Amino acid sequence: MIVFCGAAAARGAAAQTAGAEAGRFDVSGGVSWIGQTSIGASDAGETTPSNGSLRIFSTSSDLGAAPAVDLRVGVRLARAIGVEAEAAYGRPELRVAVSGDIENAAPTTAVEKIQEYMIGGAVVWRVPGVQRPRLAPFVAVGGGYLRQLHDRALLAQTGRYYTLGGGVAYLLASRSGWLKATGVRVDARAVVRRDGVAFAPGSHAAPSLGASLFLRF
């Protein structure tokens, strides 16, 4: 058993030299899932004679969970530090639940599917001490520009987004030549949106899981 582990480590070291350590540029493409996030709640109210408010109905809004496709281009700046540019596109639903109508209208949820673009970047830190020959855990923090298009692109609303999370990159194959390696990468992140279609000010966080294939040059 000891011998087997030692052999595996030796093979891993060779692979790392050929793949994980060689090559400075990564290009990856994949899919992600961004979870639901609340984007505000508000009442439709009318002013009373004493300057109070009479509620006509209430709303509670969220941006639904949805898949997205994403592309990344990364460059390694140092042994453990890299930066990457990223672009993602998804079509989450903007949902506004209406309830508590003063004239007892049935509760309903108004829905609109929006188009969402995220264009930004991240700093990636390959966590030292836990690197394995084929497995490279990392932590990433990033952010960028958020653009959300409503129905038939009638209106664009923009904002910012921030991400914080981590994941692992797993080498499937490594080789010499211009293509140094191929692999898969999985991410778990918190995606924080600001502004855009959000009805309430502030930050609106959602979990995100992603998987992608990468090519390393």
Added chain:
Amino acid sequence: MRRRASVALLLALVVAQANPALAYLKFGTTVGGRQVTLKWSQMPVRYFVTNVSVPGVSADDFQAAVGRAFATWHAVETASISYQLGGATNAAPGRDDGLSTLGFVSRPDLDRVLASTSFLVDAATGALVESDIFFNAAFPWSVASGGEANRFDLESIALHEIGHFSGLGHSALGETELRAGGGRTVLAAEAVMFPIAFAPGSTAGRRLKADDIAGISDLYPAGGAQALGSISGRVTKNGAGIFGAHVVAFDPATGSMVANFTLNANGQFSIGGLSPGPRIVRVEPLDDADLDGFFDPSRQVDLDFRVAFPDRVVIVPRGGDSGEIAIAVVAK
């Protein structure tokens, strides 16, 4: 040739009872068989005030309170209308003298009318020549900054009447309840142009609401109004359009509401002067004021349907229209 518009007394702000009024967001008049929007064509609009005082309100108080109300409308950034005090006059409002005059007149016979706006229209062109506002001196009035018990707030009522003076009709954004002795009590309103006044002592009507701002911006668009958009659509029941449905556009981001009615037999409506963004639309029957407070009695207003919310978020584009929104309602 001039004629005083026959709708003169239809524009009254009333006490606890809806009097007849036009339900359109904008007033119109018919000239030579065509509909002309009633609006001022030259700015600033000059107005005069009478030097009549009533208990609790001196002539100077009156001029100041009316001036504040004009300034409130003038301050709407997305509207281009402006006003200018021409001075004081001894002429009572209502005289066809070419001067737009505001002042107190005692009309105890109009025991539910706090104030009223009338127009003088050029019958040949439809141009607005003069508009007068009378405040009924038979009621107790106040200009106290915080209001005064049992007295109507002059600035609030003036704000409403100046909306008419500028060409706006009534809004139905309000909730009322019937009183045992007749008439209605206002529970709440979200438009200065709601036709029934708040109770005496209230100063809640001194601030314009989103519905008022949308209306004046639609009527007198300023530079910033180019970015405003609209929602249009059709309300149907059993496949047929309905007339007089009250359609409200709610902005979840600001909590504001702007409304209008379906105004033809096809059930079509349009709500203009809206800032861009998503809206939730609510359709309701007109049941918070007397029907003839909004529509000509000859019109058949459909009240037999349930309040409904379309199951889609409606988008107001920047400087454009949402495209027709189809809303189906069901009978009660």
